Amino acid sequence: MHTLRLIVDPPLTGPENMARDDALLNLVGVADSPPTLRFYRWDPATISLGYFQPYADYAALPVPAGGLSVVRRITGGGAILHDLEVTYSIALPAGHEWLRPNPNRLYELMHDVVINAIGSMAVKYGEWGRRTGAAAPMACGESAQRGPFFCFVRRHALDVVVVSLDSPDTCEKIAGSAQRRTRLAVLQHGSIILDSRYPQQPCATWRSLGGPADAETAIGRLCSAAGEVLHSTLEPGTWSDEERTRSAVVRTQYAGDAWTRRR
Numbered sequence: 001m002h003t004l005r006l007i008v009d010p011p012l013t014g015p016e017n018m019a020r021d022d023a024l025l026n027l028v029g030v031a032d033s034p035p036t037l038r039f040y041r042w043d044p045a046t047i048s049l050g051y052f053q054p055y056a057d058y059a060a061l062p063v064p065a066g067g068l069s070v071v072r073r074i075t076g077g078g079a080i081l082h083d084l085e086v087t088y089s090i091a092l093p094a095g096h097e098w099l100r101p102n103p104n105r106l107y108e109l110m111h112d113v114v115i116n117a118i119g120s121m122a123v124k125y126g127e128w129g130r131r132t133g134a135a136a137p138m139a140c141g142e143s144a145q146r147g148p149f150f151c152f153v154r155r156h157a158l159d160v161v162v163v164s165l166d167s168p169d170t171c172e173k174i175a176g177s178a179q180r181r182t183r184l185a186v187l188q189h190g191s192i193i194l195d196s197r198y199p200q201q202p203c204a205t206w207r208s209l210g211g212p213a214d215a216e217t218a219i220g221r222l223c224s225a226a227g228e229v230l231h232s233t234l235e236p237g238t239w240s241d242e243e244r245t246r247s248a249v250v251r252t253q254y255a256g257d258a259w260t261r262r263r
Contacts, residue, residue, distance in 0.1 A: 002097075002230060004090075005036045005237040008219060011043035014071030015254035016247070017087070018048070020239075021187055022074060022254075023246040024091035029184030032242055035096065037226060037234065038089045039219045042082040044069055045198075050077040050151070050178070055261040057149050065200045072260050073189075075178035078151035080191050081200050086218050089189035094182075098230070103186050107158045107177055109230060114160050114175045114192055116225035117218075120209045121164075126157035128171050150200055151176055152193070160192075162204045172204035194218055 009020070017040055027033035046069040049058060058070050058079065065081060090110060092098060098106050115122045128134070148154055152173045155161075160175035177190030194215065195207045207213040212221070227234055239247075253259045 002035075002232040004226070004230070004232050004234050005034045006223065006234040007036060007038040007237055007239065009038065009040040011041040013044070013255075014042060014046040014048060014069055014082075015251050017042060018071055018073060018254040019247040019251035020243075021089045021091075021189055022250050023243045024089065025074070025180060025182065025185050025187035027243055027246060028091040028093055028187075029182055031093065033091070033240065034237075035092050036090070036237070038091075039222065040087050040089070041085070041215055042087070045081070045083040046071055048073045048080050048082060049260070050075065050079060051180075052076055052263065053079060053149070054263050061149075061200075065198055070260060071254055072262070073178070074180045075187070075189065077176070077178040078154050079149055080151045081198055082191065083198060083201070084193070084195040084205075084213070086192045086194060086215050086222065087189060088192070088222065089187060091185060091187045093185050096186075099186055103179060103181055103188075104158070106179070106186065106188050110177060110188060110190065111158050111160050111175065113222060113225045113229045114190075116229050117221040118160070118162075118174070118192075118206060118209065118211060120211075121162045122160055122174065122209075123163060123171075124157070125155050125159045125161045125171065125173070128161055128163060132169050151178075151191075152201065162209060174204050174206065192218070192222070 049072045159173050161171040162174050164170045175192045179188045193205045195205050195213050212218045
């Protein structure tokens with residue numbers, strides 16, 4: 001059995017959420033923080049840009065999405081409109097068992113957690129494609145700098161999709177993840193859509209499948225699934241003084257135009 005520190009944060013701003021993930025990546029890498037699974041939410045609703053995406057693409061969005069707060073992630077991939085959802089992040093030191101034979105293994109594991117929690121018709125996109133004979137999906141990490149603006153319109157092999165009962169040959173993405181890898185650690189975070197109220201978000205949501213619309217219940221189910229899939233004990237924890245100091249320092253970066261409009 002592995003042990004993971006569990007942190008469940010209240011809704012926070014985009015810069016604060018990204019600063020806390022940044023702190024985890026850096027401090028787990030030097031063993032000043034333990035391997036950590038974090039669940040969090042966003043207030044206000046925020047668009048997070050992938051590391052490589054041009055800010056101009058966000059600026060060109062029509063309202064209401066174009067009027068939302070914006071932050072840039074340290075991970076690649078497409079933009080995400082964070083609203084009625086749960087976001088997870090997991091930070092592990094390089095060489096951890098869950099990163100073998102390569103860090104893509106962590107995508108598989110955490111998306112198995114999501115599928116276990118959602119149940120119903122949730123599958124990985126690649127598995128659905130092989131079953132239906134659809135075109136081969138892209139591998140995780142491929143096409144980080146191209147593709148549709150929004151992440152949930154893109155499809156990668158390990159994304160979590162839900163299959164339509166009315167049309168089994170169609171599917172819609174309900175959860176996806178991205179990674180930042182350093183020499184010392186890996187941070188992976190991903191978004192699970194609970195409900196949708198913006199046209200840029202997918203119609204398929206956890207609530208539309210009969211699941212919870214409230215984040216607390218969803219997080220409880222995800223924690224249970226994580227313990228089962230990862231064969232781990234989740235130990236509730238709090239932020240250390242060092243983590244709070246580190247996140248406070250880098251929060252200014254994530255809140256500033258120099259970072260957000262860097263591309």
